[in-house]
Amino acid sequence: MENPRADYHKRYRGKYSCDDCGKSYTWKPSLTRHKREECGKDPQFSCPFCKIKIRRSGVLKRHLIHVHKWASYTETSHLF
Ligand SMILES: [Zn+2]
Ligand SMILES: [Zn+2]
Numbered sequence: 001m002e003n004p005r006a007d008y009h010k011r012y013r014g015k016y017s018c019d020d021c022g023k024s025y026t027w028k029p030s031l032t033r034h035k036r037e038e039c040g041k042d043p044q045f046s047c048p049f050c051k052i053k054i055r056r057s058g059v060l061k062r063h064l065i066h067v068h069k070w071a072s073y074t075e076t077s078h079l080f
Pocket of ligand 1: 018019020021022023034035039040
């Protein structure tokens with residue numbers, strides 16, 4: 001007996017690439033989310049300690065201070 005979910009996956013699995021930035025995704029919903037939430041938005045920053053992706057430098061600063069108890073910006077100020 002056919003599993004309708006498997007069929008769903010077959011139908012939506014493929015190569016979907018963003019026509020604005022060329023980023024490609026296996027799943028169509030991922031591309032839709034990318035276009036809605038990421039594409040053309042502020043560049044992503046990533047925490048040098050835990051590699052979490054953060055969209056805004058101000059949020060990254062807060063993250064560093066609160067999560068990593070980081071007090072000095074000077075050494076990594078080039079990241080901002
Ligand atoms: Zn894009
Ligand atoms: Zn972190």
